[in-house]
Amino acid sequence: MSPSLLFPCYLALALVPIGMAWMLGYSTRPFWDELSSAIALTGFAILLVEFVLSGRFRVISGRMGIDATMRFHQLMARPLILLLVVHPFLYTPPFGSSSLWDASSLGLQGWTFASGLAAWILLAVVVVTAIFRDRLPYRYEGWRVSHGIGAGLIALFGLHHALESGRYSGHPAFIVLWLVMVGLALSTLAMVYVVRPLLQLRHPYRVASNRQIALKTWELVLEPTRGRALAFDAGQFAWLTLDRSPFAIREHPFSICSAPGETGRLAFAIKQAGDFTNRIGEVAIGAPAYLDGPHGGLVLTGQVSRGIVFIAGGVGAAPILSMLRQLSAAGDPRPMKFLYGNRVQEQVIYPDELKAMGDILDLDVVHVLSEPPSGWTGEVGQLDAALVQRHCPRDEQGDWLYVICGPTPMIDSVEDALTANGVPGRQIISEKFSYF
Ligand SMILES: Cc1cc2nc3c(=O)[nH]c(=O)nc-3n(C[C@H](O)[C@H](O)[C@H](O)COP(=O)(O)OP(=O)(O)OC[C@H]3O[C@@H](n4cnc5c(N)ncnc54)[C@H](O)[C@@H]3O)c2cc1C
Incomplete structure (x- = not known):
């Protein structure tokens, strides 16, 4: 609706x-x-x-x-x-x-x-x-x-x-x-x-792999125990229950970061943020898992645009990875930009894959760090209005689609900056990783 x-x-x-x-x-x-x-x-x-x-x-x-x-x-x-x-x-x-x-x-x-x-x-x-x-x-x-x-x-x-x-x-x-x-x-x-x-219960999964991919961030891959993995649109998320019954009410929402239909497996990039996620690295291979999904409206399906700007803060890059992986697989010819903000370089997820995508897609990845290492030549600071306006000039990208994901304050400030830049609301889709 x-x-x-x-x-x-x-x-x-x-x-x-x-x-x-x-x-x-x-x-x-x-x-x-x-x-x-x-x-x-x-x-x-x-x-x-x-x-x-x-x-x-x-x-x-x-x-x-x-x-x-x-x-x-x-x-x-x-x-x-x-x-x-x-x-x-x-x-x-x-x-x-x-x-x-x-x-x-x-x-x-x-x-x-x-x-x-x-x-x-x-x-x-x-x-x-x-x-x-x-x-x-x-x-x-x-x-x-x-x-x-x-x-x-x-x-x-x-x-x-x-x-x-x-x-x-x-x-x-x-x-x-x-x-x-x-x-x-x-x-x-x-x-x-x-x-x-x-x-x-009718569609159980098991943990197929679990590895650290960035600072305090883990990639959890699930495979269905029987049948097929759930069908989803790139950018959607699912409520995940790990190592306990789905009736246990210990489920958490995570975006699927693999592309739809990639391998019959589903990957999640999970950042340590509290009591459940802090122990994610301890989850054993073969542990049972259950998914309620897919959910979410952060999808490219039904969106028509000349180009796409992706903007993500931290692990908000997870659904965007899913989209970029799908666009790469399809060889989408449209120009794209990815403004990707993190505190430190070690938090960037899949940096090599993002770089390699530049050979397949017309994609410009702009890393923004608030605490850059010495010798850093990229952008420094926050994904704020000034940075967004500098990288998304209205005359060039005014009619592009903007896909934003991450923490609430970042999304609010980016949306305000885009609106001030004359981008109509119908060209902006976003998902906050918090309800509050
Ligand atoms: C749509 C959506 C997609 C998300 N995708 C990702 C992702 O791809 N990768 C990632 O690392 N994080 C993602 N998150 C955030 C992730 O769900 C929380 O970080 C995680 O649930 C925290 O749980 P915790 O027990 O470790 O921390 P806690 O300390 O228990 O919770 C920290 C905060 O997370 C939120 N939270 C906790 N449990 C739930 C729940 N069951 N339902 C809703 N919110 C909850 C609450 O706001 C809470 O205050 C997503 C969140 C949403 C809403």
């Missing part, structure tokens, strides 16, 4: 309950009561659509990329929390005259009040722990599981609260709507945590 289509679709789904409530033709109550109901209905619908965004559905994230899809998921959590946190305070009278928690003034009793309160508190916990995830004292995987369970519980408590206390949600049409929406939301969790692992 294209980003320009996602927001209208999302908005339409979020507004379905209000449209339904309006069609039911109930007599209107005081303004604040109606506003509060509208806010609650919309907030609950947004909450349920949020599940679908994190379900790894290619129809949604295929074109816009998983990074942009997850950022949209995070963005929509803001109105969601605002709507659901505010809604109880708007009913008249706000909370009765005696105390803030005198819910009986709203007609809420016992379990109805408890389920609403539980959903309300859990929502705050889930959102706050997502915002401060990197500062939590437990691992990414722990946070991911708690986020999924928390969201599932909020949906169930919210459903109970809506059906029992909602003026509109008690109507049979609404009961059906909420049951279907909650069912779909929870089935996206089942899809990620049950169905996909089951599918992965």
Whole structure:
């Protein structure tokens, strides 16, 4: 789905309950009561659509990329929390005259009040722990599981609260709507945590080789234990589970750096960055592996251009290697440039192969180092606006395709530089190696 289509679709789904409530033709109550109901209905619908965004559905994230899809998921959590946190305070009278928690003034009793309160508190916990995830004292995987369970519980408590206390949600049409929406939301969790692992079990892989290719960077090659390796477009990635069951929820996304169909094997360039990747060099040949993929929209398929500029920071070069390998195999005649930034020279992956590609492709590789060795004659510094503008003159490359991959700050600054240089957004495709 294209980003320009996602927001209208999302908005339409979020507004379905209000449209339904309006069609039911109930007599209107005081303004604040109606506003509060509208806010609650919309907030609950947004909450349920949020599940679908994190379900790894290619129809949604295929074109816009998983990074942009997850950022949209995070963005929509803001109105969601605002709507659901505010809604109880708007009913008249706000909370009765005696105390803030005198819910009986709203007609809420016992379990109805408890389920609403539980959903309300859990929502705050889930959102706050997502915002401060990197500062939590437990691992990414722990946070991911708690986020999924928390969201599932909020949906169930919210459903109970809506059906029992909602003026509109008690109507049979609404009961059906909420049951279907909650069912779909929870089935996206089942899809990620049950169905996909089951599918992965049917296509196991084993580690065929594992070697260090650059400073703190390893090349892991997988081969299917039976059948064929997954088909993918150059530039795509897969969630990789190594040495444990696909149900273990210890999977990490990595771009495939080999070219599609190269040898029936899949190669990944993996940089040490945390608890899982720091031990990648210890993974033994023959270790079992599982892949959920391919995913991602950083692909050349469907893109028409006179030339291509690739821009990568660090191990962001992995998907670009896959593309260059495929373009080399096809003998693509178009002019290409690769601006490749690293801190030190030892971090450059596949330097000899990149050099050799210059004999096959019309490719100019520009290495940029922020800490160059003595005698370095190449570019020095960061992949910043000045460097991008110097190497991508508008009159020569204004109509080329720009493919960018790497850390978020680098991509943001390069995209800003290109936009300032007059390159239209449709000529820029990018993938961030982080959702945050
Ligand atoms: C689309 C995509 C493609 C990527 N391709 C590559 C690649 O080709 N080579 C490479 O070296 N790195 C790649 N990465 C980054 C890689 O996934 C992380 O470096 C790795 O998951 C870190 O795991 P860790 O346990 O070692 O570190 P941790 O310390 O656990 O995590 C460091 C950070 O990595 C991210 N992360 C960790 N686990 C996950 C997960 N399961 N899902 C999403 N993000 C996670 C989180 O932002 C976390 O804060 C890619 C990331 C994305 C999103």
